[in-house]
Amino acid sequence: MDWYTFLIIIHLIGTVLGVGGATFAEIFYFKAKKDGVIEPLEVDYLRTAYFVLRIGLFILIISGFGFLLFYRLIGAGEVLLNQKLWAKLGIVVILVFNAFLIQAKKIPMWLGASVSLTSWYGALVLGAWRTLDASFTSIIIVYIIAVFIMAGILEIVRRLLKIPKY
Amino acid sequence: MSTFLATFLVVHVISGVIGIFLFGGVALNALKQKPSLKTLKWFSFLGFLSLMISWTISGGYYYVTYYGKAVKPIIQAGATPWIHSVIMESKEHIFLFLPFAAFLAMFIFWFYGESLAEKPKLKSAVAVTSLLITIIGIAVILAGISISGAASIK
Numbered sequence: 001m002d003w004y005t006f007l008i009i010i011h012l013i014g015t016v017l018g019v020g021g022a023t024f025a026e027i028f029y030f031k032a033k034k035d036g037v038i039e040p041l042e043v044d045y046l047r048t049a050y051f052v053l054r055i056g057l058f059i060l061i062i063s064g065f066g067f068l069l070f071y072r073l074i075g076a077g078e079v080l081l082n083q084k085l086w087a088k089l090g091i092v093v094i095l096v097f098n099a100f101l102i103q104a105k106k107i108p109m110w111l112g113a114s115v116s117l118t119s120w121y122g123a124l125v126l127g128a129w130r131t132l133d134a135s136f137t138s139i140i141i142v143y144i145i146a147v148f149i150m151a152g153i154l155e156i157v158r159r160l161l162k163i164p165k166y
Numbered sequence: 167m168s169t170f171l172a173t174f175l176v177v178h179v180i181s182g183v184i185g186i187f188l189f190g191g192v193a194l195n196a197l198k199q200k201p202s203l204k205t206l207k208w209f210s211f212l213g214f215l216s217l218m219i220s221w222t223i224s225g226g227y228y229y230v231t232y233y234g235k236a237v238k239p240i241i242q243a244g245a246t247p248w249i250h251s252v253i254m255e256s257k258e259h260i261f262l263f264l265p266f267a268a269f270l271a272m273f274i275f276w277f278y279g280e281s282l283a284e285k286p287k288l289k290s291a292v293a294v295t296s297l298l299i300t301i302i303g304i305a306v307i308l309a310g311i312s313i314s315g316a317a318s319i320k
Contacts, residue, residue, distance in 0.1 A: 058187060065183050068311060073172050077318025080311050089311070093304055096190060100297065103197045 007066045014059030015124055021053025022120040026113055026154070033163050060123075061092070087139035088126045095119035114151035122146065171232050178224035179310065185216030186303030189268065189296050192275075196293035203279045210272040210296070217265045229258070237317045249316035257309040263302055271295050 028049055032042035071079045079085065098115040101107035107115075122143050126132070134142075158165075167175070188209045195201045195209070241250040274282075274292045282289045 054191075061183060061187060062180065065179055068314070069176055069179055072175070072314045072318065073167070075318065077314050080315030080318065089308065093308075096300075096304070099194060100190075100197070100300075103194050 003066075003070055007063050007070060010059060011063040011067065011127070014056050014061075014063055015127065017052050017056030018060055019056070019120045019124050021049050021051075021056050022116050025049035025053060026117060029113070030158065030161065030163050034161065036164050057095070064092075083136040084126060084132060084134065084139065087134075087136045087143075088123055090136070090140060091119050091122050091126070091143060095123070110151055110154065111147075114147050114154060117154075118143065118147045118150045167232070167236075171228060174224045174228045178220050178228055181216045181224065182220035182303070182310075183307060185213045185220060185264075185268070186300055186307060188213030188216060189271070189299040189303065192271065193293060193296035193300050196289065196296055201282075201289075203275070203282070206275045207272075207279060210268070210275045213299075214265070214268040214272045217268050221261070221265050237313075241313070241316045244316060244319045246316045246319065249312055253309045254313050257306055257313070260302060261306045264299055264306070267295055267299050267302075271299065 025046060028042065028045045032038045032046065038046075068080055071077055094115065098107065098112055098119065102109070102112040102116075126139070157163075192206055192209045192213060195205050238250055238254075241247060241254070271292055274288065278285070278288065282292070
Protein backbone atom coordinates (compact mmCIF):
# COMPACT_ATOMS: atom_id res chain seq x y z
CA MET A 1 0.00 0.00 0.00
CA ASP A 2 1.39 3.43 -0.91
CA TRP A 3 1.39 6.46 1.43
CA TYR A 4 -1.43 8.19 -0.45
CA THR A 5 -3.83 5.24 -0.09
CA PHE A 6 -2.85 4.85 3.57
CA LEU A 7 -3.61 8.54 4.21
CA ILE A 8 -6.95 8.32 2.38
CA ILE A 9 -8.02 5.38 4.55
CA ILE A 10 -6.97 7.09 7.81
CA HIS A 11 -8.60 10.37 6.73
CA LEU A 12 -11.86 8.54 5.92
CA ILE A 13 -11.83 6.79 9.31
CA GLY A 14 -11.40 10.19 11.02
CA THR A 15 -14.24 11.67 8.96
CA VAL A 16 -16.57 8.75 9.68
CA LEU A 17 -15.91 8.95 13.42
CA GLY A 18 -16.20 12.76 13.48
CA VAL A 19 -19.34 13.11 11.36
CA GLY A 20 -20.91 10.07 13.05
CA GLY A 21 -19.95 11.36 16.52
CA ALA A 22 -21.38 14.83 15.81
CA THR A 23 -24.61 13.34 14.39
CA PHE A 24 -25.12 10.92 17.26
CA ALA A 25 -24.25 13.58 19.86
CA GLU A 26 -27.17 15.63 18.48
CA ILE A 27 -29.53 12.63 18.32
CA PHE A 28 -28.64 11.56 21.89
CA TYR A 29 -29.03 15.16 23.09
CA PHE A 30 -32.51 15.43 21.57
CA LYS A 31 -33.53 12.05 23.00
CA ALA A 32 -32.14 12.95 26.41
CA LYS A 33 -33.91 16.32 26.45
CA LYS A 34 -37.28 14.90 25.38
CA ASP A 35 -38.51 14.26 28.92
CA GLY A 36 -36.83 17.45 30.19
CA VAL A 37 -34.33 15.55 32.37
CA ILE A 38 -30.89 14.29 31.27
CA GLU A 39 -30.35 11.04 33.22
CA PRO A 40 -26.90 9.61 34.12
CA LEU A 41 -27.09 6.92 31.40
CA GLU A 42 -27.95 9.58 28.82
CA VAL A 43 -25.00 11.69 30.04
CA ASP A 44 -22.84 8.60 29.53
CA TYR A 45 -24.10 8.18 25.94
CA LEU A 46 -23.43 11.86 25.22
CA ARG A 47 -19.91 11.62 26.67
CA THR A 48 -19.24 8.57 24.49
CA ALA A 49 -20.44 10.40 21.37
CA TYR A 50 -18.23 13.42 22.17
CA PHE A 51 -15.27 11.14 22.88
CA VAL A 52 -15.69 9.42 19.49
CA LEU A 53 -16.06 12.84 17.84
CA ARG A 54 -12.80 14.09 19.38
CA ILE A 55 -10.92 10.92 18.39
CA GLY A 56 -12.27 11.48 14.86
CA LEU A 57 -11.11 15.09 14.92
CA PHE A 58 -7.63 14.06 16.05
CA ILE A 59 -7.32 11.39 13.32
CA LEU A 60 -8.70 13.81 10.73
CA ILE A 61 -6.24 16.58 11.65
CA ILE A 62 -3.18 14.31 11.80
CA SER A 63 -4.03 12.58 8.49
CA GLY A 64 -4.86 15.99 6.98
CA PHE A 65 -1.37 17.20 7.83
CA GLY A 66 -0.08 13.89 6.47
CA PHE A 67 -1.60 14.91 3.13
CA LEU A 68 -0.06 18.39 3.28
CA LEU A 69 3.36 16.89 4.02
CA PHE A 70 2.87 14.33 1.26
CA TYR A 71 2.16 17.06 -1.30
CA ARG A 72 5.11 19.13 -0.05
CA LEU A 73 7.52 16.21 -0.22
CA ILE A 74 6.50 15.05 -3.71
CA GLY A 75 6.99 18.59 -5.00
CA ALA A 76 3.30 19.45 -5.38
CA GLY A 77 3.29 21.96 -2.53
CA GLU A 78 1.34 24.57 -4.55
CA VAL A 79 -1.76 22.61 -3.44
CA LEU A 80 -1.12 24.13 0.00
CA LEU A 81 -2.23 27.53 -1.28
CA ASN A 82 -5.43 26.19 -2.85
CA GLN A 83 -8.47 28.26 -1.85
CA LYS A 84 -10.68 25.19 -1.29
CA LEU A 85 -8.07 23.78 1.12
CA TRP A 86 -7.99 27.10 3.04
CA ALA A 87 -11.79 27.15 3.22
CA LYS A 88 -11.67 23.63 4.68
CA LEU A 89 -8.97 24.70 7.16
CA GLY A 90 -11.11 27.71 8.09
CA ILE A 91 -14.10 25.47 8.78
CA VAL A 92 -11.99 23.12 10.94
CA VAL A 93 -10.67 26.13 12.91
CA ILE A 94 -14.27 27.33 13.44
CA LEU A 95 -15.18 23.79 14.57
CA VAL A 96 -12.38 23.83 17.17
CA PHE A 97 -13.30 27.28 18.54
CA ASN A 98 -16.98 26.30 18.58
CA ALA A 99 -16.02 23.45 20.96
CA PHE A 100 -14.33 25.97 23.29
CA LEU A 101 -17.31 28.32 23.16
CA ILE A 102 -19.75 25.47 23.94
CA GLN A 103 -17.56 24.29 26.85
CA ALA A 104 -17.31 27.84 28.24
CA LYS A 105 -21.09 28.34 27.65
CA LYS A 106 -20.33 31.47 25.61
CA ILE A 107 -22.47 30.47 22.63
CA PRO A 108 -26.21 29.64 22.51
CA MET A 109 -26.68 25.87 22.23
CA TRP A 110 -28.84 26.15 19.08
CA LEU A 111 -25.98 27.96 17.32
CA GLY A 112 -23.23 25.75 18.77
CA ALA A 113 -25.03 22.56 17.66
CA SER A 114 -25.67 23.99 14.21
CA VAL A 115 -22.05 25.17 13.76
CA SER A 116 -20.77 21.74 14.87
CA LEU A 117 -22.98 19.73 12.50
CA THR A 118 -22.55 22.12 9.53
CA SER A 119 -18.77 22.21 9.99
CA TRP A 120 -18.46 18.43 10.08
CA TYR A 121 -20.69 17.90 7.08
CA GLY A 122 -19.11 20.89 5.30
CA ALA A 123 -15.61 19.44 5.73
CA LEU A 124 -16.93 16.09 4.48
CA VAL A 125 -18.48 17.67 1.36
CA LEU A 126 -15.35 19.73 0.60
CA GLY A 127 -13.16 16.64 0.98
CA ALA A 128 -15.37 14.47 -1.22
CA TRP A 129 -16.19 17.07 -3.91
CA ARG A 130 -12.89 16.86 -5.77
CA THR A 131 -13.99 18.80 -8.86
CA LEU A 132 -15.37 21.78 -6.93
CA ASP A 133 -13.70 24.94 -8.17
CA ALA A 134 -14.82 27.72 -5.83
CA SER A 135 -13.10 30.63 -4.11
CA PHE A 136 -12.45 30.84 -0.36
CA THR A 137 -15.00 33.64 0.01
CA SER A 138 -17.81 31.87 -1.83
CA ILE A 139 -17.30 28.64 0.17
CA ILE A 140 -17.36 30.54 3.48
CA ILE A 141 -20.50 32.49 2.45
CA VAL A 142 -22.27 29.21 1.57
CA TYR A 143 -21.03 27.74 4.88
CA ILE A 144 -22.48 30.65 6.90
CA ILE A 145 -25.84 30.34 5.10
CA ALA A 146 -25.73 26.56 5.73
CA VAL A 147 -25.20 27.15 9.48
CA PHE A 148 -28.49 29.04 9.68
CA ILE A 149 -30.32 26.52 7.47
CA MET A 150 -29.06 23.75 9.79
CA ALA A 151 -30.24 25.75 12.82
CA GLY A 152 -33.68 26.00 11.16
CA ILE A 153 -33.76 22.25 10.47
CA LEU A 154 -32.77 21.44 14.08
CA GLU A 155 -35.50 23.82 15.33
CA ILE A 156 -38.12 22.13 13.12
CA VAL A 157 -37.03 18.68 14.36
CA ARG A 158 -37.13 19.94 17.95
CA ARG A 159 -40.69 21.25 17.52
CA LEU A 160 -41.92 18.16 15.65
CA LEU A 161 -40.61 15.86 18.39
CA LYS A 162 -41.87 18.25 21.11
CA ILE A 163 -38.43 18.54 22.69
CA PRO A 164 -37.98 21.35 25.28
CA LYS A 165 -35.87 24.34 24.17
CA TYR A 166 -32.05 24.18 24.40
CA MET B 167 15.58 17.60 0.21
CA SER B 168 17.34 14.59 1.75
CA THR B 169 15.38 11.81 3.46
CA PHE B 170 16.97 12.90 6.74
CA LEU B 171 15.65 16.47 6.41
CA ALA B 172 12.27 15.28 5.10
CA THR B 173 11.96 13.14 8.25
CA PHE B 174 12.78 16.21 10.37
CA LEU B 175 10.11 18.22 8.54
CA VAL B 176 7.52 15.46 9.15
CA VAL B 177 8.46 15.24 12.86
CA HIS B 178 8.39 19.06 13.14
CA VAL B 179 4.87 19.31 11.70
CA ILE B 180 3.27 16.26 13.33
CA SER B 181 4.74 16.86 16.82
CA GLY B 182 3.72 20.53 16.62
CA VAL B 183 0.15 19.66 15.62
CA ILE B 184 -0.08 17.00 18.37
CA GLY B 185 1.23 19.53 20.95
CA ILE B 186 -1.36 22.12 19.95
CA PHE B 187 -4.14 19.51 19.88
CA LEU B 188 -3.18 18.36 23.39
CA PHE B 189 -3.24 21.94 24.70
CA GLY B 190 -6.64 22.34 23.05
CA GLY B 191 -7.69 19.35 25.18
CA VAL B 192 -6.11 20.98 28.26
CA ALA B 193 -8.04 24.23 27.63
CA LEU B 194 -11.33 22.35 27.07
CA ASN B 195 -10.80 20.35 30.26
CA ALA B 196 -9.67 23.35 32.33
CA LEU B 197 -12.83 25.25 31.33
CA LYS B 198 -14.96 22.53 33.00
CA GLN B 199 -16.33 23.12 36.50
CA LYS B 200 -14.70 19.90 37.72
CA PRO B 201 -11.70 19.23 35.46
CA SER B 202 -9.82 15.94 35.59
CA LEU B 203 -6.43 16.75 37.12
CA LYS B 204 -4.92 13.52 35.76
CA THR B 205 -5.90 14.54 32.20
CA LEU B 206 -4.63 18.09 32.71
CA LYS B 207 -1.28 16.85 34.04
CA TRP B 208 -0.60 14.31 31.30
CA PHE B 209 -2.00 16.30 28.39
CA SER B 210 0.07 19.34 29.43
CA PHE B 211 3.20 17.23 29.93
CA LEU B 212 2.87 15.45 26.57
CA GLY B 213 1.87 18.72 24.89
CA PHE B 214 4.96 20.46 26.26
CA LEU B 215 7.13 17.52 25.16
CA SER B 216 5.63 17.59 21.65
CA LEU B 217 6.19 21.34 21.33
CA MET B 218 9.81 20.95 22.48
CA ILE B 219 10.39 18.21 19.89
CA SER B 220 8.79 20.39 17.22
CA TRP B 221 10.88 23.42 18.20
CA THR B 222 14.34 22.17 19.11
CA ILE B 223 15.10 18.75 17.71
CA SER B 224 13.26 18.93 14.38
CA GLY B 225 12.23 22.51 13.53
CA GLY B 226 15.40 24.17 14.80
CA TYR B 227 17.67 21.81 12.92
CA TYR B 228 15.60 22.09 9.71
CA TYR B 229 15.57 25.89 9.97
CA VAL B 230 19.30 26.30 10.63
CA THR B 231 20.57 23.77 8.09
CA TYR B 232 18.01 23.96 5.27
CA TYR B 233 15.40 26.73 5.36
CA GLY B 234 17.74 29.71 5.08
CA LYS B 235 19.77 28.45 2.14
CA ALA B 236 17.23 26.34 0.23
CA VAL B 237 13.66 27.50 0.99
CA LYS B 238 13.95 31.21 1.77
CA PRO B 239 15.55 32.14 -1.59
CA ILE B 240 12.76 30.33 -3.48
CA ILE B 241 10.04 32.22 -1.59
CA GLN B 242 11.85 35.57 -1.98
CA ALA B 243 12.24 35.03 -5.71
CA GLY B 244 8.67 33.78 -6.15
CA ALA B 245 5.27 35.44 -6.56
CA THR B 246 4.68 35.80 -2.80
CA PRO B 247 7.90 37.12 -1.17
CA TRP B 248 5.79 38.63 1.66
CA ILE B 249 5.16 35.10 2.89
CA HIS B 250 8.78 35.05 4.05
CA SER B 251 9.14 38.71 5.07
CA VAL B 252 5.84 38.87 6.96
CA ILE B 253 4.53 35.36 7.72
CA MET B 254 7.82 33.51 8.36
CA GLU B 255 9.42 36.42 10.21
CA SER B 256 6.35 36.60 12.46
CA LYS B 257 6.12 32.81 12.88
CA GLU B 258 9.74 32.38 13.95
CA HIS B 259 9.27 34.88 16.77
CA ILE B 260 5.67 34.31 17.84
CA PHE B 261 6.08 30.52 18.16
CA LEU B 262 8.61 31.11 20.96
CA PHE B 263 5.71 31.88 23.29
CA LEU B 264 4.48 28.31 22.94
CA PRO B 265 7.13 26.17 24.72
CA PHE B 266 7.46 28.66 27.58
CA ALA B 267 3.71 29.12 28.06
CA ALA B 268 3.32 25.32 27.80
CA PHE B 269 5.99 24.83 30.48
CA LEU B 270 4.20 27.32 32.73
CA ALA B 271 0.84 25.56 32.31
CA MET B 272 2.42 22.14 32.88
CA PHE B 273 4.26 23.41 35.98
CA ILE B 274 1.02 24.78 37.49
CA PHE B 275 -0.90 21.53 36.87
CA TRP B 276 1.87 19.33 38.32
CA PHE B 277 2.77 21.46 41.35
CA TYR B 278 -0.41 23.43 42.12
CA GLY B 279 -3.01 21.14 40.53
CA GLU B 280 -4.40 19.86 43.84
CA SER B 281 -5.19 23.40 45.02
CA LEU B 282 -6.78 24.64 41.75
CA ALA B 283 -10.30 24.03 43.11
CA GLU B 284 -9.66 26.51 45.95
CA LYS B 285 -7.92 29.01 43.64
CA PRO B 286 -10.45 29.93 40.92
CA LYS B 287 -8.31 32.84 39.69
CA LEU B 288 -5.32 30.55 39.13
CA LYS B 289 -7.59 27.98 37.47
CA SER B 290 -9.03 30.51 35.03
CA ALA B 291 -5.54 32.00 34.40
CA VAL B 292 -4.10 28.61 33.45
CA ALA B 293 -7.20 27.84 31.33
CA VAL B 294 -6.70 31.13 29.45
CA THR B 295 -2.98 30.35 29.05
CA SER B 296 -3.82 26.95 27.55
CA LEU B 297 -6.39 28.56 25.26
CA LEU B 298 -3.80 31.13 24.14
CA ILE B 299 -1.32 28.33 23.40
CA THR B 300 -3.99 26.74 21.19
CA ILE B 301 -4.86 30.01 19.41
CA ILE B 302 -1.22 31.00 18.81
CA GLY B 303 -0.46 27.40 17.83
CA ILE B 304 -3.23 27.34 15.22
CA ALA B 305 -1.93 30.66 13.80
CA VAL B 306 1.61 29.20 13.64
CA ILE B 307 0.29 26.04 11.94
CA LEU B 308 -1.58 28.07 9.30
CA ALA B 309 1.57 30.17 8.78
CA GLY B 310 3.59 26.97 8.26
CA ILE B 311 1.15 25.74 5.60
CA SER B 312 1.38 29.01 3.67
CA ILE B 313 5.21 28.99 3.90
CA SER B 314 5.38 25.43 2.57
CA GLY B 315 2.95 26.36 -0.21
CA ALA B 316 4.93 29.48 -1.18
CA ALA B 317 8.15 27.45 -1.31
CA SER B 318 6.59 25.29 -4.03
CA ILE B 319 5.44 28.05 -6.38
CA LYS B 320 7.77 28.31 -9.34
